[in-house]
Amino acid sequence: MSSKERKKKADQDSWMYRIHRIVVLLACAAIFFPGFNPGRITSAISRNVSLFTAGISYQSLVSQLARALLRGWVQKSTFLQLMISSDILIIGIILAAVGACTSFGNRRMRMWGFRWPLIGSILMAGGLGGIYGSYVQIVAAANKRVPATFPSGFIVFAVLAVLILATDVILMGTERRSRAPLEDRREMEEKYQLFLLFLPVLALTFIFSYLPLWGWRYAFYDYKAGGTLTAANFVGLKWFTVLFQNETTRADIFRVLKNTLAMSGLGILTSWVPLAFAVFLTQVESKKFRRFVQNFTTIPNFLGWVIIYAVALAIFSTDGFINSFMTNIMHVASNTNYLMSGTHIWMKMLLWGMWKGVGWSAIIYISSITGIDPGLYEAAEIDGAGRFQKMWNVTIPQLMPTFFVLLLMSIANVLSNGMEQYLVFSNPVNAKSIEVLDLYVYNLGIGNGQIPMSTAIGMFKSVISVILLFGANAISKKLRGESII
Amino acid sequence: MARKSNGAVRYQQSAGDITFNIINITVFTIFTIICIFPFYYLFINTISNNDLVGKNMITLIPVGIHFSNYVALKDVNDFGNAVMVTVSRTILGTTLMVLTSAFAGYLTTKQKMWHRSLWYRALVVTMYFNAGMIPWYLNMLGLGLTDNYWGYILPGLVSPYNIILVKTYIESIPASLEESATIDGASTIQVFTQIILPLAKPILATIAVFGAVAN
Numbered sequence: 137m138s139s140k141e142r143k144k145k146a147d148q149d150s151w152m153y154r155i156h157r158i159v160v161l162l163a164c165a166a167i168f169f170p171g172f173n174p175g176r177i178t179s180a181i182s183r184n185v186s187l188f189t190a191g192i193s194y195q196s197l198v199s200q201l202a203r204a205l206l207r208g209w210v211q212k213s214t215f216l217q218l219m220i221s222s223d224i225l226i227i228g229i230i231l232a233a234v235g236a237c238t239s240f241g242n243r244r245m246r247m248w249g250f251r252w253p254l255i256g257s258i259l260m261a262g263g264l265g266g267i268y269g270s271y272v273q274i275v276a277a278a279n280k281r282v283p284a285t286f287p288s289g290f291i292v293f294a295v296l297a298v299l300i301l302a303t304d305v306i307l308m309g310t311e312r313r314s315r316a317p318l319e320d321r322r323e324m325e326e327k328y329q330l331f332l333l334f335l336p337v338l339a340l341t342f343i344f345s346y347l348p349l350w351g352w353r354y355a356f357y358d359y360k361a362g363g364t365l366t367a368a369n370f371v372g373l374k375w376f377t378v379l380f381q382n383e384t385t386r387a388d389i390f391r392v393l394k395n396t397l398a399m400s401g402l403g404i405l406t407s408w409v410p411l412a413f414a415v416f417l418t419q420v421e422s423k424k425f426r427r428f429v430q431n432f433t434t435i436p437n438f439l440g441w442v443i444i445y446a447v448a449l450a451i452f453s454t455d456g457f458i459n460s461f462m463t464n465i466m467h468v469a470s471n472t473n474y475l476m477s478g479t480h481i482w483m484k485m486l487l488w489g490m491w492k493g494v495g496w497s498a499i500i501y502i503s504s505i506t507g508i509d510p511g512l513y514e515a516a517e518i519d520g521a522g523r524f525q526k527m528w529n530v531t532i533p534q535l536m537p538t539f540f541v542l543l544l545m546s547i548a549n550v551l552s553n554g555m556e557q558y559l560v561f562s563n564p565v566n567a568k569s570i571e572v573l574d575l576y577v578y579n580l581g582i583g584n585g586q587i588p589m590s591t592a593i594g595m596f597k598s599v600i601s602v603i604l605l606f607g608a609n610a611i612s613k614k615l616r617g618e619s620i621i
Numbered sequence: 622m623a624r625k626s627n628g629a630v631r632y633q634q635s636a637g638d639i640t641f642n643i644i645n646i647t648v649f650t651i652f653t654i655i656c657i658f659p660f661y662y663l664f665i666n667t668i669s670n671n672d673l674v675g676k677n678m679i680t681l682i683p684v685g686i687h688f689s690n691y692v693a694l695k696d697v698n699d700f701g702n703a704v705m706v707t708v709s710r711t712i713l714g715t716t717l718m719v720l721t722s723a724f725a726g727y728l729t730t731k732q733k734m735w736h737r738s739l740w741y742r743a744l745v746v747t748m749y750f751n752a753g754m755i756p757w758y759l760n761m762l763g764l765g766l767t768d769n770y771w772g773y774i775l776p777g778l779v780s781p782y783n784i785i786l787v788k789t790y791i792e793s794i795p796a797s798l799e800e801s802a803t804i805d806g807a808s809t810i811q812v813f814t815q816i817i818l819p820l821a822k823p824i825l826a827t828i829a830v831f832g833a834v835a836n
Binding site: 326343348421429432446457499582 | 724
């Protein structure tokens with residue numbers, strides 16, 4: 137075989153490997169989708185139970201069946217069998233995943249790895265068989281209140297099991313027939329090793345960050361809290377058009393956007409403050425004083441905004457510190473509630489944010505300064521640099537990478553400045569100028585029960601943030617020759 | 622000459638240095654007082670005579686000190702249990718988060734990784750989109766993680782922000798250290814535990830504090 141032909145053959149093999157891995161990946165993902173639960177053999181099982189939940193938590197599985205089990209409409213053993221079968225199915229998929237991981241190895245490792253998807257698909261078949269057994273029992277029980285339904289997820293998993301088995305067998309056949317030399321040891325290239333080490337992190341990210349995006353479908357339905365999503369209340373892009381066509385909504389959105397951009401803009405303009413804080417603090421010679429300042433300036437950050445608001449009340453309200461100080465010590469009668477004023481609200485929010493966060497954000501710079509090589513300072517001294525020259529020419533350039541990463545992230549975050557701070561500080565007087573986008577979404581979704589509309593706005597926000605992130609990254613690449621992400 | 626950890630050198634101080642130090646220390650002192658005074662004010666109000674507090678008479682110093690407000694805390698139902706859960710989940714959650722971030726941060730510095738930038742972007746992007754509160758809750762419900770101890774810990778394990786911080790820090794460590802260890806035959810895991818972890822201690826301490834507060 138010429139080298140060209142061998143290359144072509146290897147490409148064909150790698151396509152088969154890709155299909156195999158993708159099928160296994162789909163099976164892994166399907167474990168977590170309640171919609172694909174192959175074990176929802178009766179509509180009495182909660183629609184929020186995924187195969188994963190069914191396998192680990194018997195309580196969740198039978199959460200809506202307490203009465204049926206108590207009255208003996210269905211047998212407990214049916215559901216125990218369902219749970220154990222779900223576990224076997226999951227173990228089968230895990231073994232298939234192990235096999236898919238070994239497919240990144242050298243030929244000897246791949247040959248060794250083929251057994252795992254084989255065993256895995258057999259276990260999957262066993263698990264599905266067990267689930268089918270439970271289904272037959274529910275059908276036999278024939279109780280109206282526990283109606284048997286054949287889960288569509290069952291077919292999905294059956295198809296996946298067959299595909300895993302088929303691709304595995306085909307690959308095993310081609311590898312057996314190939315006369316490529318067999319290595320002495322099972323090994324894997326470093327690039328794949330690193331990827332597999334990173335895979336658990338990706339899996340967690342998928343489960344907790346990408347999986348919830350499935351909930352974005354609420355934006356396309358006319359959904360009321362507690363209701364269900366059916367074809368009947370599917371409204372398509374209605375909420376998106378309402379957003380821009382309705383006069384009041386549009387005015388609201390513009391007002392809210394103005395607040396959001398103003399507050400984020402002020403935050404970005406002052407983002408150098410923690411850096412300056414860290415640079416000047418490390419210039420103090422007394423270690424005790426540095427510790428003291430660092431410890432106490434971080435305290436406000438340890439508290440939630442609700443408690444900060446309690447602090448604000450204690451200081452600025454009618455019977456707060458300022459008024460009591462004026463009355464008791466300065467002997468000037470004073471009785472103003474500073475929190476109720478609606479002026480300069482952006483500035484005030486910025487100051488509260490800084491009061492809470494500056495000492496905290498400085499930590500990251502202080503830890504970077506401790507890591508700076510003392511040799512750089514020595515070299516600067518030999519060249520005759522004074523204190524400010526060392527700060528400007530050594531310390532600050534060393535902090536720039538961290539500063540730019542954080543700046544870039546805050547630019548991309550320009551639309552999401554959180555809502556807690558603005559929620560606790562809002563009152564009828566300042567409501568108009570304090571309402572940022574996050575708070576608006578919250579008020580709309582929780583306050584007015586308009587879940588689809590708030591989801592639609594949330595979607596918009598997410599898309600814009602991601603675009604900003606990549607845009608800022610492209611600019612940074614152009615200006616500094618460095619890409620952050 | 623005594624060399625300090627921050628690279629400053631102690632020498633005869635000039636007038637300019639003294640002015641700088643005075644201004645510097647004064648500014649920091651004032652800021653620190655602004656940060657802690659409200660808490661001091663709240664505290665003296667809790668230990669002062671309740672009648673005087675009601676009349677708004679306590680301004681700078683506590684009067685009629687008593688601790689009955691704190692003693693009353695023990696009668697609050699389940700206070701001890703709530704504290705235990707909080708403490709244990711903070712310790713466990715933070716430890717696991719720091720280890721995950723350190724390892725993930727280290728791995729993302731590896732240019733060799735298969736499709737590294739794709740995975741890294743997929744990770745970073747998660748900070749910028751948000752499914753919303755209700756989908757998030759339904760997801761946790763689907764995973765069986767509501768009313769569950771692990772429901773506190775697992776979602777916080779992978780924190781892109783902390784991973785980026787660790788990655789940026791590790792990239793500033795001279796690559797020669799890692800290379801020499803690799804030449805001596807150390808595996809990825811060995812390089813991580815014996816070279817990277819000890820060197821990354823400052824940043825790990827930082828994210829540990831971040832994590833503990835978030836918990």
